[in-house]
Amino acid sequence: MEPLAHTHRSERLAKVLRNVLFWGCVIVSAKVFLAILYQYRWYFPPDFDASPFLAGRRFTFVGLYRGAFYLHLAAGPTALVLGTFLIFSGGKTHWQRLHAMLGKTQFAVVITMVVPSGLVMSLQAYAGIIAETGFIVQSILTGVTMAAAAFLARSGKFAAHRRWATRCYLLLWSPLLLRVVAGLLIVSNLESEWTYRLNAWLSWLAPLAVYELVLMSSSAETRAGKREAATAGVGRSPPTVAAKQRRGIA
Numbered sequence: 001m002e003p004l005a006h007t008h009r010s011e012r013l014a015k016v017l018r019n020v021l022f023w024g025c026v027i028v029s030a031k032v033f034l035a036i037l038y039q040y041r042w043y044f045p046p047d048f049d050a051s052p053f054l055a056g057r058r059f060t061f062v063g064l065y066r067g068a069f070y071l072h073l074a075a076g077p078t079a080l081v082l083g084t085f086l087i088f089s090g091g092k093t094h095w096q097r098l099h100a101m102l103g104k105t106q107f108a109v110v111i112t113m114v115v116p117s118g119l120v121m122s123l124q125a126y127a128g129i130i131a132e133t134g135f136i137v138q139s140i141l142t143g144v145t146m147a148a149a150a151f152l153a154r155s156g157k158f159a160a161h162r163r164w165a166t167r168c169y170l171l172l173w174s175p176l177l178l179r180v181v182a183g184l185l186i187v188s189n190l191e192s193e194w195t196y197r198l199n200a201w202l203s204w205l206a207p208l209a210v211y212e213l214v215l216m217s218s219s220a221e222t223r224a225g226k227r228e229a230a231t232a233g234v235g236r237s238p239p240t241v242a243a244k245q246r247r248g249i250a
């Protein structure tokens with residue numbers, strides 16, 4: 001009994017730790033999200049002296065880039081808020097109709113606004129071609145994962161749809177991680193062009209990698225469970241055969 005009780009305690013502790021980690025991430029994400037929105041006061045009109053993001057862009061903040069910037073300001077937070085609701089409402093029958101409607105809205109916002117504006121803005125990313133390429137790849141993958149999630153939902157393959165929708169959400173969420181890491185680098189005096197280049201890639205690669213590892217781990221556990229069940233069933237006679245044997249003995 002003691003090993004079993006110890007196992008239950010370990011499982012409860014692991015569940016508590018997961019919940020603490022989850023809600024910690026939610027709180028930090030919400031704080032960073034609100035901090036980003038707070039900086040919007042420097043964008044209407046653009047304040048090139050007060051805004052850290054607009055600093056040094058006085059002569060390049062024109063034309064297509066300017067339009068993409070303001071489009072991204074509107075579309076990015078919208079897609080993140082919609083995505084958060086869709087992640088939490090997925091699979092819940094009482095939210096099914098609203099989930100489907102907002103899913104279509106999310107598809108339109110991401111494909112027609114977030115991805116194009118992100119691609120344009122990527123071309124003027126700080127720290128040069130390496131960071132630019134990181135943001136370009138991120139934007140393309142955001143569109144690809146969104147398209148895959150939509151296609152799978154229309155095909156009725158909802159398990160696969162949830163996986164691709166989660167990947168898309170992580171890509172939409174990654175700018176928050178970018179800001180968190182950038183802030184930590186600043187306060188630790190480690191900020192440089194090279195750390196920004198790394199951040200431009202790792203801010204979205206790391207969440208995706210963690211998610212893929214979780215998926216692989218879950219799949220491995222499922223396969224192991226099936227093997228154990230199959231092994232446990234080996235050597236057992238079917239009930240009808242056993243019944244016949246008992247009747248023959250009797």
